[in-house]
Amino acid sequence: MENTTTKHPVDEMLPGGKLFLYGLQHVLAMYAGAVAVPLIIAAAAGLTKSQTAFLINADLFTCGIATLLQTLGLWKLGIRLPVIQGVTFAAVTPMVLIAKAGGMLMIFGAVIIAGLITFLIAPFFSKLIRFFPPVVTGSVITVIGVSLLPVGVNWAAGGVGNKQYGSLTFLAVAGIVLISILLINKYFKGFIANIAVLLGLLVGMIVAVPLGLVDFSGVGTAAWIGIDTPFFFGTPVFDLGSILAMILVMLVVMVESTGDFLAIGEMVGKKIGEEDLTRGLRADGLSTMLGGIFNAFPYTAFAQNVGLVGLTGVKSRFVVATSGVILVVMGLFPKLATIIASLPNAVLGGAGIAMFGIVAASGIRTLSKVDFDKNPQNLFVVAISVGIGLIPLVAPDFFKLFPAWSQTIVHSGITLGSLTAIILNAFFNGGKSM
Secondary structure: OOOOOOOOHHHOOOOHHHHHHHHHHHHHHHHHHHHHHHHHHHHHHOOOHHHHHHHHHHHHHHHHHHHHHHHHOEOOEOOOOOOOEEEOHHHHHHHHHHHHHHHHHHHHHHHHHHHHHHHHHHHHHHHHHHHOOHHHHHHHHHHHHHHHHHHHHHHHOOOOOOOOOOOHHHHHHHHHHHHHHHHHHHHOOHHHHHOHHHHHHHHHHHHHOOOOOOOOHHHHHOOOOOOOOOOOOOOOOOOHHHHHHHHHHHHHHHHHHHHHHHHHHHHHOOOOOHHHHHHHHHHHHHHHHHHHHOOOOOEEEOHHHHHHHHHHOOOOHHHHHHHHHHHHHHHHOHHHHHHHHOOOHHHHHHHHHHHHHHHHHHHHHHHOOOOOOOOOOHHHHHHHHHHHHOHHHHOOOOOOOOOHHHHHHHOOHHHHHHHHHHHHHHHHHOOOOO
16 A cells, blocks of 8 residues: 555554445454354353343454554553454363353453453563564464464355355355455455455355355344443452463463564564563453453454455554444444354355465565575474474364363464474574574
8 A cells, every 4th residue: 555644554544434444344354253252152151142142242342442452552552553352262261161160250250360460461571572583473473374274264164063064155155255355456456456355255245145145034133232331240250260270371362462463563564662562462451351341351463364464455553443443333233243243154264265374474474584594493493383383283182181271372373383483593593583
């Protein structure tokens, strides 16, 4: 995008129409991931249908608040980059166990305290940024992208658990979406090319409707207005074991968020410093605290939207801030959220493959800046960190005999890849990229 001002493209304010369409594009890209966690937790806690609907709307509302906080910033909070926030999947397993042991109130208590701890230790954790030179960031970004690809592939096949998984109809719809995105990028420039994903999703929706893949049945029964009230389920319960489990989750989230922040910084051409990282991690902590108060969960940067930034080239943080506004509105108007939820997995899959592949490609581009000739040991840093980072992806049961407390760490490929890259870079290069 051409920038006619002296501002960095990240700080560029676009016309209202473009802001809305670009922002909506980000919402559509992250929606399925945003509602997946509340659905899983609601099932584990045995919530009723109406309580589950409330939980989803509370999550969307808080997603929007968290995104606004991260993109616009407030005081010493927010990284002020085009980063959309969503519930971290790293917290799913511990929260399911907590829900079965003590219900939703115990989850919310643990989330509030873990968010507070994250907020307080953010300045200390951000000092790790010096251990993230290009050889580390490139490896981490590559692992993020490759780790996300199965999500897009499973969407394209109809979604995990679908009885018709892999149906040629699903694959054809996903293929049409992907081809549409590619054709739009090839034959159009500027604004049209920038909304290629949105247009591809629209084409997919048009194709999916006559095929009977779009279910609008819940729209009629959904409420028009739903207000998220603090502590809707009651007073939080603060259980020490649950709190410690959630703090461990947030340490993992901080590593993943650091990788996502550095990835988005690479894509928009803005160097991330220690102070930036502190603001971003503090925002994660405060958002997570708000999650516990407003009946939601721990929040982190959504990596799938990092790919969308790379695919479209639209770098303005105000675009994603607009996504935050849309999410807040969706959280207040359940009927609108239900309409968006009608987008079939197969349609999302076509776009997902493109977006997640872009993240991996961006990691490879970062690695192209690394000097492998003068320092061939950098090859080991990349090879081993990527290899270990992909273990949870290619062999989900590889670490099944590890202690229960470690499962959150070893099942996160991003965390494993990040820690391996940091350690190997320190070993070979003394913590620097050479």
